[in-house]
Amino acid sequence: MATYDLQPEMSAAVVADSVIDAIESQQYAFIVVNFANGDMVGHTAKREAILAAVEALDGHVGRLLDAAVKANYSVIVTADHGNCEEMVDPITGAPQTQHTSYPVPCLIIDEQAWQLSSVGGLSNIAPTVLTLMGLAKPAVMQSRSLLLKPLQSNVHLASYEGAA
Template sequence: QITAALSKPVFDSFDRGDVKPINVTCFTNYDSYFDLPYAFEEEQAEATLAETISNIGLNQFHCAETEKYAHVTYFFNGGKGDAFINEERLIIPSPKVATYDEQPEMSAQVVADCVIEKMRNQQHAFIVVNFANGDMVGHTAIREAVIKAVETLDHEVGRVLDTAIKADYSVVVTADHGNCEQLIDPITGVAHTQHTTNPVPCMIIDQIKWQLAGEGGLKDIAPTVLHLMGLQQPGAMTGHSLLLKPMDSSNTLKKASG
């Protein structure tokens, strides 16, 4: 609407006042409807994590409930809707409620059950799962519901981690944005229902104790996963593994073998 309001001679979506159309250059070509110049071509994601694992011939499993299913499929795979070879997908229905404060547990238990079953079967080299509670219940900014959502996640993620350790899986736990950690806007004092840009945790569970990089970003997750799997990072990936050097049981850096 902003682009249309600034560029279209005829605009009736809302009262834009006495505004005359101006020359607009879009950041990228996000909608051909406007037929406007744009600064950057759309980037096509190449050699994504799922594609790299598929090309090697390994099996993988992607799982989430309805609210986050696209995030472990279409978005996770770089905007590609179809599954790669040897990529199994499972969608768990989200509860049918008006807002998720009515059922803050959502479908986390069923999602965890399915992931645990797959890990025990030992048929997938890579598993990606997205738990929706922290984000979807966080959007309500209802304190009691958010607490219940996080307590649910604590229990279900704990079950997944316990199984992963027993099944000899390495695990990366992280997020792409915050939400439920901030329920009140610190400036206005009103309920905060949106995503935050706060740094998110990244926890790595592995049989080897690693010295980790002091900081990183989402672009470093895929290289880190490949490192844990003992696979080579494709040149198209611009990030770097967060694993620097292995440490011994006393948390002392091991000497690299050559």
């Protein structure tokens, strides 16, 4: 395809299906997945395509998260930069086609409730993964895990299909 706005869903369905198959196989202790839609379609600065890309990701990431939770996987959802959240440069009014420098969210899903650090960056992700996997952090890693300590929790999360 000439530009990503022509197919904003890209290969998200195929990627999600492949990862869900890997999760359900229970053969992998660690899985990394990159959905590039927000980045690649974001570079086009075309509003409708960006919205379609985010909408596609919403559905496919949701399916993947459902499979991960069902299989008792811990999940970290984050990014290394923003892009599609700002389609117009606020100063010039021109289309924004570059990466943004805004902080990006980090969502951690785990059966254990955790006290989380209120600050962090990309360098904190690897130590956080090691904590979730119960592995020691190598001395060469300078950053700390985003997971400060386990919490007692009386919250129960459930997913229900269909309407009440």
